[in-house]
Amino acid sequence: SGSSAGLPQHVRDRVHDHPCYSAEAHHHFARMHVAVAPGCNIQCNYCNRKYDCANESRPGVVSEKLTPELAAKKVLAVAARIPQLSVVGVAGPGDALANAEKTFRTFELIREAAPDIRLCLSTNGLALPEHVERIKALGVDHVTITINMIDPEVGAQIYPWIFFEHKRRRGLEAARILHERQMQGLEMLVAADVLVKVNSVMIPGINDRHLAEVNEAVKSRGAFLHNIMPLISDPAHGTHFGLTGQRGPTPAELKALQDACEGEMQMMRHCRQCRADAVGMLGEDRGAEFTSQNIDAIA
Numbered sequence: 381s382g383s384s385a386g387l388p389q390h391v392r393d394r395v396h397d398h399p400c401y402s403a404e405a406h407h408h409f410a411r412m413h414v415a416v417a418p419g420c421n422i423q424c425n426y427c428n429r430k431y432d433c434a435n436e437s438r439p440g441v442v443s444e445k446l447t448p449e450l451a452a453k454k455v456l457a458v459a460a461r462i463p464q465l466s467v468v469g470v471a472g473p474g475d476a477l478a479n480a481e482k483t484f485r486t487f488e489l490i491r492e493a494a495p496d497i498r499l500c501l502s503t504n505g506l507a508l509p510e511h512v513e514r515i516k517a518l519g520v521d522h523v524t525i526t527i528n529m530i531d532p533e534v535g536a537q538i539y540p541w542i543f544f545e546h547k548r549r550r551g552l553e554a555a556r557i558l559h560e561r562q563m564q565g566l567e568m569l570v571a572a573d574v575l576v577k578v579n580s581v582m583i584p585g586i587n588d589r590h591l592a593e594v595n596e597a598v599k600s601r602g603a604f605l606h607n608i609m610p611l612i613s614d615p616a617h618g619t620h621f622g623l624t625g626q627r628g629p630t631p632a633e634l635k636a637l638q639d640a641c642e643g644e645m646q647m648m649r650h651c652r653q654c655r656a657d658a659v660g661m662l663g664e665d666r667g668a669e670f671t672s673q674n675i676d677a678i679a
């Protein structure tokens with residue numbers, strides 16, 4: 381599908397200029413990610429920290445890391461060159477909220493300089509509940525949470541550890557805390573009227589049969605879109621799953637699951653898993669035109 385026609389009107393009104401959520405907007409508006417969030421507070425078995433967060437990006441991509449000041453400068457430079465720029469997001473290269481000060485500072489600077497640009501962020505959800513108020517206050521209107529399970533037994537096979545309240549936690553305890561925080565964060569965002577998209581990584585033999593239940597759980601809590609992405613497992617990138625030979629789903633398996641989850645809730649099928657410093661219309665990446673070396677010349 382990829383069209384916004386299946387979304388309720390109040391949601392459609394809010395995403396008409398967001399290239400990721402509206403097939404029409406996709407052709408007329410541009411998005412941009414700024415890579416201001418290097419750290420992460422959990423470990424996913426499909427992640428290699430040398431590369432961008434796989435929650436929102438293709439694996440194996442390294443983005444140029446920016447300070448909030450440079451990021452805001454880059455946004456203005458891009459907005460001057462690409463007038464269709466409507467959305468700026470923080471999607472890594474680690475977790476937006478494990479680097480909350482950098483992420484929010486970046487948003488404040490963009491808000492001051494370019495108040496019409498919409499802001500979004502993506503997160504694994506662990507640090508979400510304590511940041512909902514700030515997200516709301518800054519007018520961030522879209523948050524993406526990556527939710528791969530609602531059952532800690534499944535989660536323990538995906539997350540070897542989390543770092544929570546000054547302690548590293550492992551196994552079922554880690555997965556249970558992550559799950560509770562994700563659900564709490566989702567509910568709080570929906571209650572605060574922030575649009576929430578859920579990403580899930582489909583991992584055959586681990587959570588593929590479980591994702592229909594995840595779909596139910598996030599739908600009933602008010603997420604407006606569910607984006608099921610394939611695990612892209614490549615041993616060359618040194619992820620734990622890559623090393624164990626864990627395969628990704630076939631296109632047919634992915635489509636069957638997306639079809640099975642398609643109820644009254646819109647499934648997102650055109651997400652490109654853009655890199656954490658992607659710039660331009662969806663499907664194009666003009667990031668190389670706007671590096672910290674040349675933004676002074678452009679701005």
Ligand code: SF4
Pocket residue numbers: 420421422423424426427428429432433434435473474475504
């Ligand atoms: Fe890697 Fe993202 Fe998972 Fe953190 S949340 S471990 S950066 S894939």
Ligand code: SF4
Pocket residue numbers: 399400411436437650651652653654662
């Ligand atoms: Fe949009 Fe997906 Fe790209 Fe994010 S990763 S900007 S949701 S298409």
